Amino acid sequence: MKNKHLHFATRTIHAGYDPHQNHGALTPPIHTSSTFAFNTVEQGGDAFAGENDHYIYSRLGTPSQQQLEQRLADLEGSEAALVTASGMGAITSAIWSLVQAGDEIIADKSLYGCTFSFFEHGLKKFGVTVNYMDLSKPQFLTEHITKRTKLVYTESPSNPNMRLVDIAAVADITRQHGIKFMVDNTFCTPYLQNPISLGAHIVVHSATKYLGGHGDLIAGVVAGSAEDLLHIRQFGLKDMTGAVISGHDVALLMRGLKTLHVRMDRHCENAQKVAEYLNESPYIKQVDYPGLNGFSQAELAKKQMRQPGGMLAFELQGDRAQAAAFVNQLQLILCAVSLGDTESLIQHPASMTHSTYTEEELIAHLISPTLLRLSVGLEHIDDIIADIDQALESVFNGGSGNKELSVFA
Numbered sequence: 001m002k003n004k005h006l007h008f009a010t011r012t013i014h015a016g017y018d019p020h021q022n023h024g025a026l027t028p029p030i031h032t033s034s035t036f037a038f039n040t041v042e043q044g045g046d047a048f049a050g051e052n053d054h055y056i057y058s059r060l061g062t063p064s065q066q067q068l069e070q071r072l073a074d075l076e077g078s079e080a081a082l083v084t085a086s087g088m089g090a091i092t093s094a095i096w097s098l099v100q101a102g103d104e105i106i107a108d109k110s111l112y113g114c115t116f117s118f119f120e121h122g123l124k125k126f127g128v129t130v131n132y133m134d135l136s137k138p139q140f141l142t143e144h145i146t147k148r149t150k151l152v153y154t155e156s157p158s159n160p161n162m163r164l165v166d167i168a169a170v171a172d173i174t175r176q177h178g179i180k181f182m183v184d185n186t187f188c189t190p191y192l193q194n195p196i197s198l199g200a201h202i203v204v205h206s207a208t209k210y211l212g213g214h215g216d217l218i219a220g221v222v223a224g225s226a227e228d229l230l231h232i233r234q235f236g237l238k239d240m241t242g243a244v245i246s247g248h249d250v251a252l253l254m255r256g257l258k259t260l261h262v263r264m265d266r267h268c269e270n271a272q273k274v275a276e277y278l279n280e281s282p283y284i285k286q287v288d289y290p291g292l293n294g295f296s297q298a299e300l301a302k303k304q305m306r307q308p309g310g311m312l313a314f315e316l317q318g319d320r321a322q323a324a325a326f327v328n329q330l331q332l333i334l335c336a337v338s339l340g341d342t343e344s345l346i347q348h349p350a351s352m353t354h355s356t357y358t359e360e361e362l363i364a365h366l367i368s369p370t371l372l373r374l375s376v377g378l379e380h381i382d383d384i385i386a387d388i389d390q391a392l393e394s395v396f397n398g399g400s401g402n403k404e405l406s407v408f409a
């Protein structure tokens with residue numbers, strides 16, 4: 001099926017899977033087989049040599065995995081895609097394939113905690129140096145590039161503080177220098193942003209988040225050129241990480257994707273309202289949300305994101321103890337890591353997702369120790385705001401809170 005003329009909403013439901021090739025089944029079959037039988041030794045040998053497309057062993061792919069990968073490549077606008085057992089499986093499989101001892105990576109200052117930990121405590125042990133810079137100022141990138149630089153890496157928006165990087169500007173510079181540029185597109189999903197169409201070489205995702213959408217799976221995605229993806233699959237995934245997704249998670253992810261556009265529209269709508277509410281509150285010091293007019297990178301957000309997303313970061317007036325008291329007082333919004341689920345989830349990065357950073361590293365990497373991160377869910381907006389309101393009143397005015405907002409009350 002050629003999909004170029006079809007809208008995103010249609011492709012997220014149909015791309016990569018033809019029911020008529022599968023007994024008319026609308027839902028793709030789940031392939032759980034670990035191995036695939038050959039008719040002859042010669043056929044098996046040719047499969048291993050890459051001279052036919054017979055399935056071999058599920059660490060190298062299955063029919064259902066391939067359908068999902070075609071759908072994801074279609075949505076990201078890439079030649080190829082690879083699904084993995086986790087977002088970290090995607091990031092590590094891709095990066096192990098692209099670098100070797102002596103190479104350098106330039107990464108943006110703010111990164112998800114385990115990505116930072118992989119760079120600091122993983123790659124560095126094997127002789128790969130990671131240098132951090134503020135990639136929101138791409139005009140300074142060139143001066144950080146050396147002849148050893150192999151890769152530039154960023155999230156946009158970044159986890160947890162919602163800083164954006166001008167993807168097209170960084171892509172231009174990396175192309176001039178023959179360096180790969182990898183973007184973690186988890187917060188946006190391909191519905192809101194397509195880094196490859198902006199010039200990036202490789203996109204990674206934690207599919208655990210919005211792509212799956214229901215908090216019931218762990219998975220990751222790598223998207224990029226067919227050549228890069230073949231290398232990442234056959235070397236990074238097959239030999240280095242073995243981070244292979246299970247057939248059951250392929251099916252859950254395929255199901256989640258079918259409603260991605262509908263969920264994202266509502267996540268964005270709800271997040272915009274929550275951000276505006278927080279922005280008006282006397283108890284809030286700062287709100288970082290790309291949809292606010294006062295957002296420091298509002299113009300860039302409009303340039304590269306179709307909508308501002310479902311994630312926001314904010315700081316209360318007050319100290320870390322008050323921030324914790326606020327979270328503890330929430331009734332409906334759950335205190336949990338992860339994001340992009342139907343439930344609204346709030347967490348304190350310095351204690352949780354970014355606890356891999358020391359106190360000094362948090363400051364150096366622009367992550368305030370009092371920052372809270374909210375993944376705005378799909379509950380009714382009035383209930384979400386009422387919950388925030390009662391928790392703020394309780395912390396700042398000694399209110400008794402509103403237990404009626406708890407579904408367990």
Ligand code: 7XF
Binds near residue numbers: 112208337339353
């Ligand atoms: O291996 P995972 O599927 O959990 O994905 C890793 C990952 C990669 N990139 C970004 C931007 C991520 O946010 C994540 C996972 N982040 C969760 C969070 O920030 O809440 C993990 C919970 S500790």
